[in-house]
Amino acid sequence: MSTAQTVLALLQGCNTLRRLKAIHARVFVHGLQSDPSISAKLLHFCAVSVSGCLAYARTLFDRIECPQTHDWSSIIRGFAVGASPREALLYYNGMLGSSFSFADSHSFSFALKACERVGDEQKCREIHGTVIRSGYEMDVVVCTNLMRCYVGNGLVEVAQKVFEGMSVRDLVSWNSMISCYSRAGLHHEALGLYRRMRKENVGVDGFTLVGLLSCCVHVGALNMGVELHRRASREGFLGNIYVANALIDLYGKCGDLAEALFVFNGMPKRDVFTWNSMITAYGVNGCADEAVLLFRQMLREGVQPSSITFLGLLLGCSHRGLLDKGVEFFHMMSSKFNLRPEIKHYGCMVDLYGRAGKLEKALEIIGTSPFLVDPVIWRTLLGSCKIHQNVRIGEIAIKNLVQLGACNAGDCILLATIYAECNDKQGVARMRRLIKSQGIRTTPGxxxxxxxxxxxxxxxxxxxxxxxxxxxxxxxxxxxxxxxxxxxxxxxxxxxxxxxxxxxxxxxxxxxxxxxxxxxxxxxxxxxxxxxxxxxxxxxxxxxxxxxxxxxxxxxxxxxxxxxxxxxxxxxxxxxxxxx
DNA sequence: GGTTTTAACT
Structure with a gap:
């Protein structure tokens, strides 16, 4: 075996950066640093492997005299998924300007991934143009990445055009389009795509099912969800933990707790998503006691709760009016599980105190939140003021919403209702004027x-x-x-x-x-x-x-x-x- | 050498 072959074999089995550096030293000892197949392997490992190192990859790349297309791809890929996707785009530009190499489907795909993460719509269109000029317009993987990039930049119609223009689609392209619609909030369109898949005899896999089930949850399409459940069962996808988790979420959010629990109990393996979905299912359906019991079971089985677990629990408590329990969970997060409450947890606390009639305390919670206060939290408080007909704090809430530029017609109507219930005709009139003067748009119900x-x-x-x-x-x-x-x-x-x-x-x-x-x-x-x-x-x-x-x-x-x-x-x- | 999946306050 030649030294070059030995080095390549060593690289094959290499899984740590330390080992890699040792191999690299050997490469130098034997004067192999300019062997393109060896430098390519080294670079790929450093840029892509989880135990690699981007800074080291950059050093390696800079030493390559005439980087080939796959070298550019590796470095673009590394930066595209790493901490600085902008840098990936710089390398992509560098590749286009280089006379030794040309862009291929891989480099386009990674550049698009970077572009999606950077959120540069113009760059996305520019890459699209280069893709067309380079003859990769019909490449399935490139098109899939183009779709994602456009959707990531808020251009779902363009993504749709790319999808419709594809002459060949594989299952990944269908799944990606479903995911694109879903990301854009077009859940009905995603479900419509499934009808088309059935018509065109395209099969499904776990990815398809999870994407579609999530859409069913958003629009409350239980019948469609049940049909997907049957299909999953028929085609052997119930063992897929993602699919089972999505089913629990579906049944929970459609109000069928018995069915959610049936799926939960039938799972041989559960992850934190499974537990969270079931706890949240109990929470949104007002079964806080069951949620708490499940939480205890989760701990007994040694599963570490996440901040979402506590959101489900707090939600359950606030809808059931379990003030003390909620407060206990809120403190437990940080004291026992080292989880920092996030803005949504503070939102739950405001809801919890507010619904219980402790509006001053709710206001105080907003004051103690270390986060930038968002409109939702004031809207939560306003909702509580409506339940308890508290004009004074309601006015504080609306003032803050106006200041944040987030006051909508629903908010004004809420406060107007409080005024009306207190027989304050002037207050009602003020709200009418506010809506008129600010040109506040209504959300159609x-x-x-x-x-x-x-x-x-x-x-x-x-x-x-x-x-x-x-x-x-x-x-x-x-x-x-x-x-x-x-x-x-x-x-x-x-x-x-x-x-x-x-x-x-x-x-x-x-x-x-x-x-x-x-x-x-x-x-x-x-x-x-x-x-x-x-x-x-x-x-x-x-x-x-x-x-x-x-x-x-x-x-x-x-x-x-x-x-x-x-x-x-x-x-x-x-x-x-x-x-x- | 590449592409697709889940939950979260009003």
């Missing part, structure tokens, strides 16, 4: 309902559904039957009929989206079927009351997942016990 595998979305007073005439006729009937059961139409009841949960101020809206969705569900599913609604905002008093009486009048269980929690309506009562 919408509700989803899934019938079969189709998700139907309704806006307030929606006119876009093809069956709208029939839906509105049915709605009149539903309101009539609900009122026989005791429902009082809000039009005669509210102090401010135009200040409502869906944020419509100017034109007094008649039918909130959940009323339309519930009606559509009653008409479109067999008697006795549960009706599941997902809503982007909080449910308002009127719709809450409506849902209660409908559940009684039609003997249906109605499950509404609003922006923050579940309401299970059954026989005229709601699981939230009027506390939300």
């Amino acid at each position: 919408w509700s989803w309902i899934e019938i079969g595998n189709q998700v139907h979305r309704f806006f307030v007073d929606d006119q876009s559904h093809p069956d709208r005439d029939e839906i509105y006729r049915k709605l009149e009937e539903v309101i009539y039957r609900a009122s026989l059961a005791g429902y009082v139409d809000s039009k005669f009841q509210l102090i401010m009929p135009d200040l409502t949960c869906e944020g419509h101020l100017e034109s007094s809206s008649k039918y909130h989206s959940e009323k339309l969705a519930i009606t559509f569900g009653l008409a479109g599913t067999p008697d006795g079927t549960n009706i599941r609604i997902v809503k982007n905002l909080r449910i308002c008093r009127d719709c809450h009351s409506f849902a209660k009486f409908v559940s009684q009048a039609f003997s249906r269980e109605i499950i509404v997942r609003d922006r923050v929690r579940f309401h299970h309506f059954k026989g005229g009562v709601c699981s939230c016990k009027e506390y939300w």
